[in-house]
Amino acid sequence: MSVVRPFDKLPVLNSAAILLVGTDEDLQQQLAQTILKEKKDFKISIHLATSLPLPAERDHIRPRIDLIVFMINVQSKYSFKNIEASLAHVDANFFLGKVCFLVTGVGRVNRCSVEMSAVRKLGEVYCSPLIFCELELEGIRISTAQRLLRMLQICAGHVPGVSALFFSSLMRSSNDE
Amino acid sequence: MAAPRRATQRAAPSTAPAAAGPGAAKASVAGVEEKLDVLTLVRLREQLKQQFMECSTVVDAGEESIPDQVMEEGLIEATVEELEREIEQAKISFQNKTLALHRVQIMDALRTKLRQNDDESKLILETIKRILMLSTAAMESQKQAREMEEKLNDIKRKRLSLKQAGEKKLLQIRTMKKKQKEELEGIEVGEMLKRIRRNLQKETEMTTLIQNIFQVVKPHTPLIKFPDRQSTPKPKIQETLQGRVPPLHGSAVPLSVGSKQPALENISPISRVQDVPDTSELVRTLPQKYRRKTMSDEEMEFIQRGGPE
Numbered sequence: 001m002s003v004v005r006p007f008d009k010l011p012v013l014n015s016a017a018i019l020l021v022g023t024d025e026d027l028q029q030q031l032a033q034t035i036l037k038e039k040k041d042f043k044i045s046i047h048l049a050t051s052l053p054l055p056a057e058r059d060h061i062r063p064r065i066d067l068i069v070f071m072i073n074v075q076s077k078y079s080f081k082n083i084e085a086s087l088a089h090v091d092a093n094f095f096l097g098k099v100c101f102l103v104t105g106v107g108r109v110n111r112c113s114v115e116m117s118a119v120r121k122l123g124e125v126y127c128s129p130l131i132f133c134e135l136e137l138e139g140i141r142i143s144t145a146q147r148l149l150r151m152l153q154i155c156a157g158h159v160p161g162v163s164a165l166f167f168s169s170l171m172r173s174s175n176d177e
Numbered sequence: 178m179a180a181p182r183r184a185t186q187r188a189a190p191s192t193a194p195a196a197a198g199p200g201a202a203k204a205s206v207a208g209v210e211e212k213l214d215v216l217t218l219v220r221l222r223e224q225l226k227q228q229f230m231e232c233s234t235v236v237d238a239g240e241e242s243i244p245d246q247v248m249e250e251g252l253i254e255a256t257v258e259e260l261e262r263e264i265e266q267a268k269i270s271f272q273n274k275t276l277a278l279h280r281v282q283i284m285d286a287l288r289t290k291l292r293q294n295d296d297e298s299k300l301i302l303e304t305i306k307r308i309l310m311l312s313t314a315a316m317e318s319q320k321q322a323r324e325m326e327e328k329l330n331d332i333k334r335k336r337l338s339l340k341q342a343g344e345k346k347l348l349q350i351r352t353m354k355k356k357q358k359e360e361l362e363g364i365e366v367g368e369m370l371k372r373i374r375r376n377l378q379k380e381t382e383m384t385t386l387i388q389n390i391f392q393v394v395k396p397h398t399p400l401i402k403f404p405d406r407q408s409t410p411k412p413k414i415q416e417t418l419q420g421r422v423p424p425l426h427g428s429a430v431p432l433s434v435g436s437k438q439p440a441l442e443n444i445s446p447i448s449r450v451q452d453v454p455d456t457s458e459l460v461r462t463l464p465q466k467y468r469r470k471t472m473s474d475e476e477m478e479f480i481q482r483g484g485p486e
Contacts, residue, residue, distance in 0.1 A: 156224075157227040159227065
């Protein structure tokens, strides 16, 4: 079983790789399409998975993963449990800013089956930012894609002077003050 | 994990657009290469730098166990040294114990030998007795030697203290002598000064007496003739000229140089003694060679103008 490690492979010039992990495949596809449509000046490769660990056979072909996005659907407890199980297969060094939690389905409050406090605790425990979105809406999807793209750029080291460690500023919420 | 789907299955359709991206990029690579400008290169360079920095930080972070190793090595060395020291001590104590054991064994052998009471044992006994005697004699002489040394030390100490006392006394004598000399000199100087003062006083009294006498006896004969200033009405210039004349004779009362009154008083009797004509009459009576030369008109004009034109 291979553990996803950062920095175990050399980066490819002017390119970045993002890994989307989540149970909801349609949403994953839609998000991937939106990200690809965005204007960017580097090569991007998007990998989709329902759970970790990734199969070891294609490990040598896979490029270095720069950003892992865990997609949690608050309307299904199964996705939450799946994500929690997958987190064990991620190397600890990833959690220095290269992991992000995308919480979808927050628009319909009456259908939430996962508690918000549990999601927030997950973000705190793993020191990673939480992004709340509603991917079924076009506008929000585009803005989320733009955000993820920017985060990917920084994680891949394309922005000089800014490192992935700065994402701790995204973790502070107004509730804490 | 329930049927982990291969990421590549999903990746294929998603990388298809991504492949389209690079495909399109390849098509335009030719075009891009044509205008591969400095900006892109610089951007790529910055990217590489940042990525390199991140990788190197991770590598450095992973190397942090070395200081612990160094510390461990130091500890190991310290323990090795301690152990070596302990080994040395154990060896020494072992040797001492073997020596003691040998001694005990010899004593035991001697005792058994003595109990046998034959010639050899007698010889041993004799030698033992002789040894005892010699050692007591040695101890006695050592004691005597020590006593002698102590006496010697006492004497030396006494001599040192006497020397120090002698030095102190000499110092005292010297200081006292110095004091006496100074006192003597002081006395002499004081007396001399008094005598000098008395003499001086006497002399001054005598000179004042003599001066007063001479004043009464002999009137002053002037040696300088002054023209008569009193008779002719002249401007102030003459008075200032008179005032500047220095005093002619010294008297008991000191004269101030700037004062005009006593000078005037002194001069007035002089002018009465000899009547010398003043300037207007001087012009008439003065012989030709002493008179002023006349000035030409041109010269006068020159002076009036104040120089050349």
